[in-house]
Amino acid sequence: MTRTLYDLALADEAVRPSPYCWLVKFALLHKGLKFETRAVGFADKAKYPDPAYGKVPVLIDDGVMVKDSPVILEHLDRKYRERPLAATAGERASAAFYGAWLASAIYPALGPLIMLPLIAAAASEDRDYIRRTREARFGKTLEEYANVPDAAQRLESALAALAAPLGAYDFLGGREANLCDYVVMSPLMWRRSATSAELYETPKPVAAWQERMLDLFGGYARAAKRA
Numbered sequence: 441m442t443r444t445l446y447d448l449a450l451a452d453e454a455v456r457p458s459p460y461c462w463l464v465k466f467a468l469l470h471k472g473l474k475f476e477t478r479a480v481g482f483a484d485k486a487k488y489p490d491p492a493y494g495k496v497p498v499l500i501d502d503g504v505m506v507k508d509s510p511v512i513l514e515h516l517d518r519k520y521r522e523r524p525l526a527a528t529a530g531e532r533a534s535a536a537f538y539g540a541w542l543a544s545a546i547y548p549a550l551g552p553l554i555m556l557p558l559i560a561a562a563a564s565e566d567r568d569y570i571r572r573t574r575e576a577r578f579g580k581t582l583e584e585y586a587n588v589p590d591a592a593q594r595l596e597s598a599l600a601a602l603a604a605p606l607g608a609y610d611f612l613g614g615r616e617a618n619l620c621d622y623v624v625m626s627p628l629m630w631r632r633s634a635t636s637a638e639l640y641e642t643p644k645p646v647a648a649w650q651e652r653m654l655d656l657f658g659g660y661a662r663a664a665k666r667a
């Protein structure tokens with residue numbers, strides 16, 4: 441049985457920023473499933489397991505190709521019943537809430553803060569591709585996109601909402617990490633991988649939780665290389 445996760449890399453192949461790939465890595469680790477990762481750059485789609493799809497994460501699970509992080513998570517929970525990522529409908533509903541909150545409150549503030557450091561750390565052959573695709577997506581230059589003077593404050597106040605659950609519990613999942621923790625930690629691994637710069641101040645209970653998340657699974661996330 442082999443499991444290979446195709447994972448996005450920056451100029452240094454050991455630096456893996458993709459939040460969706462992080463979500464799948466956390467899911468595999470949570471379930472105790474062994475896997476290897478294979479680095480791909482942004483632009484060279486011929487190296488992707490499905491060049492027409494052109495995205496990662498893609499998991500090859502014992503010869504079966506599974507694409508798209510929510511589909512991969514569902515596949516893992518269906519195939520490997522032990523240690524469910526979300527054990528109840530209530531946990532799945534909470535994870536859906538955190539995902540929507542990331543989209544509305546975290547990514548719009550975090551994206552502008554890390555886009556320029558991220559492109560600077562990307563392989564030289566990927567930089568034009570990243571600029572072209574992201575500028576088309578945002579409808580503005582990356583410099584305009586990055587110019588959000590209050591992005592750090594916005595991020596800090598969005599993260600402060602996590603102090604409510606994390607003031608009372610070690611994890612968003614309660615006593616142990618579950619899908620909610622992995623969903624929220626994934627963009628923070630994007631940020632952590634892209635740059636070591638202090639971009640904003642993390643509220644205390646959130647910083648303490650982040651340290652616990654970095655320590656899980658023998659410190660897998662803490663050991664991940666940063667640009």
Ligand SMILES: N[C@@H](CCC(=O)N[C@@H](CS)C(=O)NCC(=O)O)C(=O)O
Binds near residue numbers: 497
């Ligand atoms: N809905 C997909 C999104 C995957 C996605 O957008 N992946 C990005 C990396 S975070 C990617 O492959 N980018 C390659 C590109 O920009 O061409 C998922 O959740 O897996």
